[in-house]
C-alpha cells in the first residue's frame with residue numbers, strides 16, 4: 251500500500267539556528283514513526299543546514315521550487331541537478347503561491363516536473379481551486395485541467411514516481427480546512443482521473459497529499475480518508491510539537 255508522506259513546506263521562514271533546532275526535533279519524532287515518511291522542504295539557503303542535521307536519519311529533504319532548464323544564464327534560479335546534488339529527493343512544483351505571485355501556469359509546472367524527474371527528484375505537483383472556483387462549481391474542471399496540464403506528455407513510468415498535493419487555495423494559511431469529506435471527494439476525483447489515463451496499477455501507487463491549514467486537531471480525520479495519503483503542511487510545520495503531532499496522526 252501507499253506509505254503516508256507528511257511534508258513540511260516551510261515557505262519563506264526561519265534562519266539557520268531555528269532550522270537546525272526544528273529539524274533536530276522532527277528527526278527525533280520521525281525515528282519513532284516507522285511507517286510514515288517525513289519530508290522537510292526548507293528555503294534554498296537552509297537546505298544544506300537541514301541536510302546536515304537530518305543526516306543518515308529517516309527524514310527526507312526537498313526544495314520548494316526549481317527551474318526547468320538544466321543550466322545556463324538564468325540569474326537567481328536553481329536547477330534540479332543542483333537540488334539533487336544538495337541532497338534533495340523531492341521538490342514542490344506549482345504551489346498556488348507560485349501560480350498566484352509568480353505567474354506560473356500549467357505549462358510551467360509541466361516543464362518543472364519534467365526537469366525534476368530527469369534529475370531523479372520526485373516532484374510534488376500542487377493543484378487546487380480558488381474560493382470563486384469552488385463556489386461556482388468548477389472545482390472538478392479546474393483540478394483536472396491542472397493535473398492534465400502538468401502530466402501531459404510525461405511517460406507512464408515517470409508518472410508513477412510523482413506525488414500530487416491537493417491544496418484548495420481558500421484553505422491555505424486561512425485556518426479554514428476542507429472537511430475530510432470535501433477533501434476526499436477531490437482526492438477520489440484525482441485518483442479516478444489517473445486511473446482513466448494510466449490504469450489502476452499506476453493510479454493506486456501515486457500518493458495524493460492534502461494541504462491547507464492541516465494541524466494536530468484535524469490531521470487524524472483527514473488522514474483517515476481512503477484517498478488522502480499524507481499532508482503538505484505549511485504553518486503547523488514550523489512548530490516542532492504541532493508537526494510531530496501530525497506525523498503521529500499518520501501512524
Ligand code: 13P
Pocket residue numbers: 259345417421422423424425461462463464482483484485486
Ligand atoms: P498552511 O498549512 O499554512 O495552510 O499552508 C499549506 C500549504 O500551502 C502547504 O504547501
